[in-house]
Amino acid sequence: MARIIAGISASHVPAIGAAIDNGKTEQPYWQRVFAGFEKSKAWMAKAKPDLVIGVYNDHASAFSVEFIPTFALGCAAEFPPADEGWGPRPVPVVKGHPEMASHIAQSVILDEFDLTIVNKMEVDHGLTVPMNLMFGSPKEWPCPVIPLAVNVVMYPPPTGHRCFMLGRAIRKAVESYREDMRVVIMGTGGMSHQISGPRAGLINSKFDKAFLDNLTKNPKKLARMPHVEYMREAGAEGIEMVMWHVMRGALDDKVNEVYRFYTVPASNTAVGHIILENKRRATGKSKSARKPTHKAGRRAHK
């Protein structure tokens, strides 16, 4: 049986990608950002997942306004880096996992998540920047990645709760896969930022830190936050953070927060990052490691 061992969230600021691609990571400004991910890379190297599910959003690269899927699951064998206007990023082609992806599609659609299946797609910095932050810049990515693109560009994106429940459904799908696999799920985007209009440049560290706290400890309540609160408190584009709920929904209710990093700014954005591990379980083959979704009487909070 496959299982989700951990969830990660990380901002996907395009300027971070540009700093990597243009060899600026040693500059003091960028050093501050990259230093925060040294431990994360070490964690990832040790965790060695067999698969990453990458929840991200496209920025007018693969999807224009011709069609705007709310949830689009990448089922292809590979996803080339998109040309975002200055040539494709010099990163390896992202290899997918069509077998698991189609299994997830089948399972979550029957669980009433009507997602779009994408068999041909290029991926932009939204996915590849967090991959760099977690894997560094290898010649080939060390494991396959299934991209799940979420619309957060056109309002309204799916609600936080919907994202959380999709995470739940993805977990159920993963746990019913026929092969043993250790899976990491990654939410990307955020944290507070606004890059459009006269209020551009908004950063709200207080909001961001509370969001990180609640993501670990109080995820169900956090997932109920209305969209207007993200936009008001964390900036119009801060609403990207709904994608983190997909990651959180795929994890246990109670998790170990193993690492956190937060810094301001990276170009126009606050950078936030967290690693949450599911508690280790006995990996007995016969025993189902699935926990009941709701633990009656033991809810930490309502």
Next chain:
Amino acid sequence: MTRAQHDYDDIPGTFVFDAERSRQGYGINMFCMSLMKDANRKAFKANEAEYLKKFPLTAEQSAAILKRDYNRMLELGGNIYFTAKLGATDGHSFQHLAALMTGSTQDDYAKMMLAGGRSIEGNRSRTKKPSPGKAKSKPKGRSKKGSKRRG
């Protein structure tokens, strides 16, 4: 036609790219998307007004594009990830555009970001007063020097 009212309209300095703006701004965004191709960038630069005729744009939308009035483009249905492609075609960095939209100089804008960004205090609502006790922090962002609004 007036826009339907939404809870987020109260957020200051913000044009939310909602389904209504997405409908209205389809031409703006498809025009911007076309600038991903070098041949199109060249054609646009050679004769901007002529090139724009290929897209379903209102007179107001075309004028906003030609004037590089980025806030107006957003108001009329443009989305920032798309309009940024126009900025890139003009050879501008994103920070240049951000400064432009905030009515600041790029230098002042960059300094504001380095100092931790625009404060949320005083920037939550058009109508509601900041909650007591929080209202004291200095209004940040709109720098005086940045008054020469371009576009």
